Amino acid sequence: GAGVSQTPSNKVTEKGKYVELRCDPISGHTALYWYRQSLGQGPEFLIYFQGTGAADDSGLPNDRFFAVRPEGSVSTLKIQRTERGDSAVYLCASSEPSGTQYFGPGTRLTVL
Amino acid sequence: EDQVTQSPEALRLQEGESSSLNCSYTVSGLRGLFWYRQDPGKGPEFLFTLYSAGEEKEKERLKATLTKKESFLHITAPKPEDSATYLCAVRTTSGNTPLVFGKGTRLSVIA
Incomplete structure (x- = not known):
C-alpha cells in the first residue's frame, strides 16, 4: 500500500517568509509525528498528533512553528518568519496505536 | 534526560567483512528500541x-540484539x-509517543 507522502520534496525560501509543509500519512494511522533532521544528526521530535489534536508539542522550538491536522489525516507544518537556522529536512511519520513509526521521504527546507 | 549514543560515527568495511554497530542508551524506562536504515535523501x-x-x-x-x-546491530x-546510515531510537513511555534518536x-561497504 501507499506509504507516508510529503510535499514539496524541496522548498527554497527567503529569510522572513512563511512556509507550509504537508504530510499525508498511511491510511488508517491515527498517530502522526513531525521530526526535524539537520545534517549529520538524527531526527529530533517536534510535535505529534493523536487524531486531530496535538498530544505533545514540546519539541517545537518557538512560536514561529505551528502544525495542524484538522480532519485527523493530512497534517500541515507551518513556519512563520523563517530564519536561516530553520534549514533542515522535515520528516513526517505515522503509526497505528502503539505501533511502529513509518517515515515519509522528508521535505528539504532551505532558507536563504 | 533520555540519551542515545551510537558508535562509531562512521564505519568503512570491505565486502564480506562482518562487524557490529553499537547503540547505548540512558533512559528512565525502555518501552522499545528501534533500528532504522536511512539512505541519502530519503526518510528512515x-x-x-x-x-x-x-x-x-x-x-x-x-x-539486532538488546541488553x-x-x-548491537551485527x-x-x-x-x-x-x-x-543506521539510526537507533528509543521509546520511553507507553503508547504513541515520540522516539529519541x-x-x-x-x-560504507566497499566492493
Missing part, C-alpha cells in the same frame, strides 16, 4: 523493534548495497 526505513534484554531479531544479513544498557558478510552510524 524501519528495520527492527526490540523490547526486552536478551531479545534478538534477524533480517537477511542483519541481526539492559545497549543494543552485519554479517556485508554487501555494497548495505551502505547507509541517536546521531546514527554511517556505514
Whole structure:
C-alpha cells in the first residue's frame, strides 16, 4: 500500500517568509509525528498528533512553528518568519496505536 | 534526560567483512528500541523493534540484539548495497509517543 507522502520534496525560501509543509500519512494511522533532521544528526521530535489534536508539542522550538491536522489525516507544518537556522529536512511519520513509526521521504527546507 | 549514543560515527568495511554497530542508551524506562536504515535523501526505513534484554531479531544479513544498557546491530558478510546510515531510537513511555534518536552510524561497504 501507499506509504507516508510529503510535499514539496524541496522548498527554497527567503529569510522572513512563511512556509507550509504537508504530510499525508498511511491510511488508517491515527498517530502522526513531525521530526526535524539537520545534517549529520538524527531526527529530533517536534510535535505529534493523536487524531486531530496535538498530544505533545514540546519539541517545537518557538512560536514561529505551528502544525495542524484538522480532519485527523493530512497534517500541515507551518513556519512563520523563517530564519536561516530553520534549514533542515522535515520528516513526517505515522503509526497505528502503539505501533511502529513509518517515515515519509522528508521535505528539504532551505532558507536563504 | 533520555540519551542515545551510537558508535562509531562512521564505519568503512570491505565486502564480506562482518562487524557490529553499537547503540547505548540512558533512559528512565525502555518501552522499545528501534533500528532504522536511512539512505541519502530519503526518510528512515524501519528495520527492527526490540523490547526486552536478551531479545534478538534477524533480517537477511542483519541481526539486532538488546541488553539492559545497549543494543548491537551485527552485519554479517556485508554487501555494497548495505551502505547507509543506521539510526537507533528509543521509546520511553507507553503508547504513541515520540522516539529519541541517536546521531546514527554511517556505514560504507566497499566492493
